[in-house]
Amino acid sequence: xxxxxxxxxxxxxxxxxxxxxxxxxxxxxxxxxxxxxxxxxxxxxxxxxxxxxxxxxxxxxxxxxxxxxxxxxxxxxxxxxxxxxxxxxxxxxxxxxxxxxxxxxxxxxxxxxxxxxxxxxxxxxxxxxxxxxxxxxxxxxxxxxxxxxxxxxxxxxxxxxxxxxxxxxxxxxxxxxxxxxxxxxxxxxxxxxxxxxxxxxxxxxxxxxxxxxxxxxxxxxxxxxxxxxxxxxxxxxxxxxxxxxxxxxxxxxxxxxxxxxxxxxxxxxxxxxxxxxxxxxxxxxxxxxxxxxxxxxxxxxxxxxxxxxxxxxxxxxxxxxxxxxxxxxxxxxxxxxxxxxxxxxxxxxxxxxxxxxxxxxxxxxxxxxxxxxxxxxxxxxxxxxxxxxxxxxxxxxxxxxxxxxxxxxxxxxxxxxxxxx
Amino acid sequence: xxxxxxxxxxxxxxxxxxxxxxxxxxxxxxxxxxxxxxxxxxxxxxxxxxxxxxxxxxxxxxxxxxxxxxxxxxxxxxxxxxxxxxxxxxxxxxxxxxxxxxxxxxxxxxxxxxxxxxxxxxxxxxxxxxxxxxxxxxxxxxxxxxxxxxxxxxxxxxxxxxxxxxxxxxxxxxxxxxxxxxxxxxxxxxxxxxxxxxxxxxxxxxxxxxxxxxxxxxxxxxxxxxxxxxxxxxxxxxxxxxxxxxxxxxxxxxxxxxxxxxxxxxxxxxxxxxxxxx
Numbered sequence: 274x275x276x277x278x279x280x281x282x283x284x285x286x287x288x289x290x291x292x293x294x295x296x297x298x299x300x301x302x303x304x305x306x307x308x309x310x311x312x313x314x315x316x317x318x319x320x321x322x323x324x325x326x327x328x329x330x331x332x333x334x335x336x337x338x339x340x341x342x343x344x345x346x347x348x349x350x351x352x353x354x355x356x357x358x359x360x361x362x363x364x365x366x367x368x369x370x371x372x373x374x375x376x377x378x379x380x381x382x383x384x385x386x387x388x389x390x391x392x393x394x395x396x397x398x399x400x401x402x403x404x405x406x407x408x409x410x411x412x413x414x415x416x417x418x419x420x421x422x423x424x425x426x427x428x429x430x431x432x433x434x435x436x437x438x439x440x441x442x443x444x445x446x447x448x449x450x451x452x453x454x455x456x457x458x459x460x461x462x463x464x465x466x467x468x469x470x471x472x473x474x475x476x477x478x479x480x481x482x483x484x485x486x487x488x489x490x491x492x493x494x495x496x497x498x499x500x501x502x503x504x505x506x507x508x509x510x511x512x513x514x515x516x517x518x519x520x521x522x523x524x525x526x527x528x529x530x531x532x533x534x535x536x537x538x539x540x541x542x543x544x545x546x547x548x549x550x551x552x553x554x555x556x557x558x559x560x561x562x563x564x565x566x567x568x569x570x571x572x573x574x575x576x577x578x579x580x581x582x583x584x585x586x587x588x589x590x591x592x593x594x595x596x597x598x599x600x601x602x603x604x605x606x607x608x609x610x611x612x613x614x615x616x617x618x619x620x621x622x623x624x625x626x627x628x629x630x631x632x633x634x635x636x637x638x639x640x641x642x643x644x645x646x647x648x649x650x651x652x653x654x655x656x657x658x659x660x661x662x663x664x665x666x667x668x669x670x671x672x673x674x675x676x677x678x679x680x681x682x683x684x685x686x687x688x689x690x691x692x693x694x
Numbered sequence: 695x696x697x698x699x700x701x702x703x704x705x706x707x708x709x710x711x712x713x714x715x716x717x718x719x720x721x722x723x724x725x726x727x728x729x730x731x732x733x734x735x736x737x738x739x740x741x742x743x744x745x746x747x748x749x750x751x752x753x754x755x756x757x758x759x760x761x762x763x764x765x766x767x768x769x770x771x772x773x774x775x776x777x778x779x780x781x782x783x784x785x786x787x788x789x790x791x792x793x794x795x796x797x798x799x800x801x802x803x804x805x806x807x808x809x810x811x812x813x814x815x816x817x818x819x820x821x822x823x824x825x826x827x828x829x830x831x832x833x834x835x836x837x838x839x840x841x842x843x844x845x846x847x848x849x850x851x852x853x854x855x856x857x858x859x860x861x862x863x864x865x866x867x868x869x870x871x872x873x874x875x876x877x878x879x880x881x882x883x884x885x886x887x888x889x890x891x892x893x894x895x896x897x898x899x900x901x902x903x904x905x906x907x908x909x910x911x912x913x914x915x916x917x918x919x920x921x922x923x924x925x926x927x928x929x930x931x932x933x934x935x936x937x938x939x940x941x942x943x944x945x946x947x948x949x950x951x952x953x954x955x956x957x958x959x960x961x962x963x964x965x966x967x968x969x970x971x972x
Contacts, residue, residue: 279917283955286921304857307879311857317825318936320947322923325932332922370911371918373837373862374829376946409861531926545926625801628794635802 282367284357288337288348289383293528294438294494297329297378297413301490302435308409310372310379312435316413317378330381330415331371335359335396339385343453344536345442345501348385352534358387364400365408372412379413379435380404390421398426401433413491420460424467428488431471436491436523439465441516444509448502451538462520468493469520492523499553500546501530501539506578507571510556514567517560527553552578559585562616563609581672586612589649590664596649597656600636601626613645633657645671696720697736699727701743704771707779708748710741711786720787724779751786758789763798766809769816772846778812785809820847824854826937828946829864830912831905836863840897840944842870849875852882869897897944912946919947920955 298316318327336358337348347354368380382400386393397416404410416434418427431437439461443449446458468489475488495516497509513525529550532542556578559565563585570584571577579587589596589612598607600622608619621639625631633652637643647657648667662670698714698721700706707724714721717739723732727740756764770782784805789797800806822843829837837859841848848868852875855864859877867874867887872895876885887895901909942948 279914282914282917283921286918290922290924304860307860309859309861311860313857317821319825320919320945321933321936322919323930323933324924324927325929325936326922326924326927327936328919328922331918367914370907371915373859374831374911374915374946375827375839376915531924547927621799621801624796624799627796628800629802631802638807639801 278363281357281359281363282333284355285334285337285359286332288354288385289332289334289381291347291528291531291533292332292381292383292417292440292496293326293526294381294415294496294524295327295329295332296415296436296491296494296524298491301487302411302413304411306409308411309369310410310412312379312411312413319375319377329378330413331368331377331379332381333359333364333367333383335364335382335384335393335400336387337385338387340388341386341453341455343442343456344534344538345452345498345530347533349534361396361399361403365403368404368412369408369410372410377412379415381415381417383417384419386419390419391423391426394419394422394426394430398430398433401430405433415491418464418468420456420464422464424464427464427467428471431468431488432486434489436494437468437489438494438496439468440496441512442496442498443502444497444504444512445502448504452502465493465495465516465520472521492521494522494524494526496526496528498530499527499550500542505571505576506549506553506556507567507576509553510560510567510571513557514560525557527557548580549578552580552584556584559588564606565610582668583612585610586645586668586671590668593664597651598649599654600650600652601631611646611649613642613647613649615640695722695733695736697722697731697738698724699729699738699740700724702726703743704768705745705748706741706743707771707782708751709744710779711751711783712744712747713739713741714783715790721780721783724783755786755789758792759798760796763809766798766813769850770809770812772849773812773816774846775812781805781808781812816845816847816850819843819845820850822941823847823851826941826945827851827855827866828944830899831908832899832903833905835905836865838865838867838894838899840867840869840894840899842868842897842943844940846871848873856882867894867897869895912949913952915946916949916951917955920951 295318296316297312302310302312304311316329318329320328322328334348336356337354338356338358339346339348339350342350364380364382368377371377372379380400382397384393384397397419401414401416404414414434415436415438416430418430418437418439420439427437441461443452449456449458471488472492475485478485479487497513499509509527516522516525527550529545529547530542531545532539556570559570560567565588570588578584589610595607595610598611600608605619605623608614608622609616614622618639618641622631622636622641625635625639631652633643636646636652643657648662696719698710700710710721710724722736731738755767767782767785770778770785788803788805798806798809801810823841827839827841829839831837846868848866848871851866855866856877861879863878865874865876865885872886874885874887875882893900937945
């Protein structure tokens with residue numbers, strides 16, 4: 274049956290939207306010889322959904338027909354839903370026409386598994402190949418690697434795609450077995466290993482021969498679903514950290530579980546765990562960019578991230594012996610660890626103090642959030658606070674404000690509970 | 695009190711800087727010729743643009759500044775907000791009077807802070823244009839996009855689109871400032887559309903000039919936009935922070951729908967959801 278294009282797009286965009294990656298950065302495809310598109314460096318969000326997420330790529334499934342029956346997935350076999358499938362040419366035409374109108378940075382193509390893994394993967398690769406070779410397309414292409422696809426196909430995919438990803442979805446083997454019985458860790462990690470080996474190999478060869486064709490220049494990523502199973506934040510972050518180190522992953526994405534199917538194996542929740550998801554991303558950034566170790570943010574006593582305050586502030590409150598830092602002399606690495614100071618401000622502080630002694634006013638102008646930072650730093654040996662606050666008091670003053678009237682306290686607490694769902 | 699005026703061009707402004715140094719009379723205000731002087735006692739100097747003088751100032755700055763900080767002086771000119779001329783003058787004077795390397799990083803100096811803030815605003819607006827420009831294809835294969843940015847960023851986005859759409863003819867037209875950039879597969883030219891239909895000069899493209907598949911692709915994009923949304927996560931505040939309403943005018947996905955797009959009914963969640971116990 275021929276479904277009109279508009280309806281196909283509705284169905285196949287609707288089923289792809291729970292995959293949270295939308296990054297379009299890191300590609301290094303220069304437009305040489307008057308082709309279409311140019312993807313150098315920075316990603317661009319061309320639009321934002323009403324839930325505030327970035328729309329950078331045309332993110333669709335090739336088809337939502339699937340032979341698997343994963344409990345958390347909209348497209349699972351036993352779900353009675355409308356099904357549709359694009360042809361290879363339809364995806365190519367949509368991508369090119371959207372790109373030419375400046376709607377998107379490129380394509381993020383995933384798929385349900387029909388017939389078998391290789392059959393599906395081969396079609397995904399064909400879309401990318403057609404875009405690159407027939408249309409001289411230099412925009413961004415992210416292909417999902419189908420679990421169980423052969424090494425040859427994964428290798429070919431990397432020749433045309435900027436990024437490859439394999440979704441782990443569930444953080445432990447037990448959860449995987451209970452919710453996605455047809456999948457197992459090994460099948461997910463094997464292609465991830467192949468991609469990593471290939472990335473390393475091509476990088477080595479490039480040193481010798483500049484003409485070596487590139488392989489997924491924007492690297493590989495994965496996604497973990499949060500809140501569908503019982504894992505702690507500590508388990509999740511430890512896994513993520515291991516993936517960054519052992520598989521050279523560019524990004525791990527955390528997707529707060531949105532209930533899309535009823536299943537006795539799944540928890541019943543009214544709203545997705547958005548705050549928890551946000552805290553995981555903050556912890557992820559601290560580990561990747563701020564030099565924190567996972568064990569500093571989470572340990573046996575604190576297996577979950579604090580929902581009320583961000584992980585950097587939580588760390589600082591647990592480690593008050595490190596503070597206060599004198600902003601005019603402290604090392605860059607330590608300034609990065611002060612709540613309320615980000616990478617940009619830290620760099621500005623280090624640059625500006627070569628010229629003059631910094632004052633509180635300078636810090637304010639540089640963009641330091643003094644409301645948070647003032648408990649942890651001194652400026653010229655002086656603190657902004659005249660008295661010592663204990664950990665509880667600082668936490669309260671930062672969350673609820675410094676006036677602390679009973680009414681406002683009650684209001685924000687209610688709000689927090691509602692958000693934490 | 696010295697009130698310097700110039701013809702409004704960047705070279706003109708640099709010539710003013712040169713003149714001020716030569717006369718050793720620092721301006722209290724700089725404005726376009728025709729602007730009202732700051733007070734009746736101000737001494738008025740009109741400075742005609744002289745390219746060789748402008749070039750000397752510009753190259754002198756280049757020797758003392760990093761490339762980014764150097765370009766930022768031009769960006770402050772395109773910023774066009776009130777007082778930009780004096781800001782540039784103060785910054786240039788600070789640079790020329792300093793003997794230290796890397797003065798552009800001296801964030802304890804107010805004009806350095808202000809220049810950095812202006813640079814950031816310009817970067818954001820440029821980046822927004824690169825994101826929010828929407829082309830529509832005409833029957834003769836030209837891709838047209840009207841824009842009306844807060845600051846004059848068109849000169850800054852041209853090279854981005856030149857690289858990206860090297861194989862298509864395009865025209866980006868600044869409706870607020872009434873000029874555009876046209877790419878003809880070879881190079882980009884600045885164009886003025888004095889004789890164009892009024893609609894186009896106001897940023898409206900009539901349906902007759904568009905190619906026949908244009909409405910289909912616009913509708914497909916709207917369908918896509920409506921279906922990637924996850925209603926459970928609705929967050930209007932965040933949405934507006936990323937996409938302020940003043941940019942909606944030319945966004946295809948924010949134009950009225952021909953029909954409403956309901957979410958696909960593929961979810962099977964119980965309608966009466968039991969509350970989680972705390």
